[in-house]
Amino acid sequence: MTSSTAERASALLALHADPTLLSLVNVWDAASARVVAQTSGTTAIATASHAIAAAHGYDDGEQIPRDLMLEAVGRIVAAVDLPVTADLEAGYGDPAETVRRAIGLGVVGCNIEDQLKPVDEATAVVEAVLRAALDEGVPDFVLNARTDAFLKAGERDPAEVLADAVVRGRAYLDAGAPVVFVPGRVSEEQVEALVQAFGPQRLTMLPVPGCPSLARLAELGVARVSFGPFPQQVALTALQEMVEGVGRGEGIPAGTRPLT
Numbered sequence: 001m002t003s004s005t006a007e008r009a010s011a012l013l014a015l016h017a018d019p020t021l022l023s024l025v026n027v028w029d030a031a032s033a034r035v036v037a038q039t040s041g042t043t044a045i046a047t048a049s050h051a052i053a054a055a056h057g058y059d060d061g062e063q064i065p066r067d068l069m070l071e072a073v074g075r076i077v078a079a080v081d082l083p084v085t086a087d088l089e090a091g092y093g094d095p096a097e098t099v100r101r102a103i104g105l106g107v108v109g110c111n112i113e114d115q116l117k118p119v120d121e122a123t124a125v126v127e128a129v130l131r132a133a134l135d136e137g138v139p140d141f142v143l144n145a146r147t148d149a150f151l152k153a154g155e156r157d158p159a160e161v162l163a164d165a166v167v168r169g170r171a172y173l174d175a176g177a178p179v180v181f182v183p184g185r186v187s188e189e190q191v192e193a194l195v196q197a198f199g200p201q202r203l204t205m206l207p208v209p210g211c212p213s214l215a216r217l218a219e220l221g222v223a224r225v226s227f228g229p230f231p232q233q234v235a236l237t238a239l240q241e242m243v244e245g246v247g248r249g250e251g252i253p254a255g256t257r258p259l260t
Contacts, residue, residue: 023214169203
């Protein structure tokens with residue numbers, strides 16, 4: 001593995017450790033990656049598995065073939081000159097091998113979902129992924145170990161959900177993951193509890209409506225936020241609005257920027 005990949009992993013890890021909140025606007029192809037990368041303030045790129053799958057005509061949930069997902073991720077890596085972390089869902093049946101292949105493309109971090117598997121099984125996946133990264137010469141690979149405790153909470157008692165997230169997150173951190181991803185609607189009090197349990201700059205969030213503001217998350221010690229499929233939804237909403245305008249006899253919306 002080239003030193004530049006290892007260096008980019010170290011740079012991405014340092015961005016998580018910095019008390020400044022790392023905000024990653026997720027991308028799904030080379031064009032969206034370039035737009036985000038060229039925007040002032042962008043320091044790293046994150047892919048969105050849901051959005052990549054949708055762009056290729058697949059539903060979310062590992063319905064897209066692994067080879068096609070990795071091909072899309074590789075095109076994103078090649079399109080930008082920033083560290084890239086990839087959403088690799090649950091690893092497409094072989095998380096360690098999937099991560100090895102992703103690293104071969106220049107990926108320096110990833111999300112891996114626990115899908116609420118038993119904690120020992122999910123922790124074993126974390127360990128296997130980190131061993132694979134070490135074997136590939138990338139010791140600072142940024143595994144964003146995701147727990148679905150809140151995302152799949154359903155009607156469970158909120159205190160039970162929080163306790164589950166804490167147990168899972170601590171287990172993944174103890175196994176070597178540098179950060180834990182807890183997507184879902186999480187209150188300020190729950191964020192505080194998670195940061196207290198994991199330590200500052202160890203929690204990543206998806207700030208869905210109803211969550212604390214980005215500024216408040218930074219104050220609470222959250223390391224990183226990302227936006228999953230929502231950037232693609234924003235782009236497609238703009239496209240839909242243009243189509244509706246065309247139906248009314250309008251043309252290209254004012255303020256449209258050329259792609260560079």
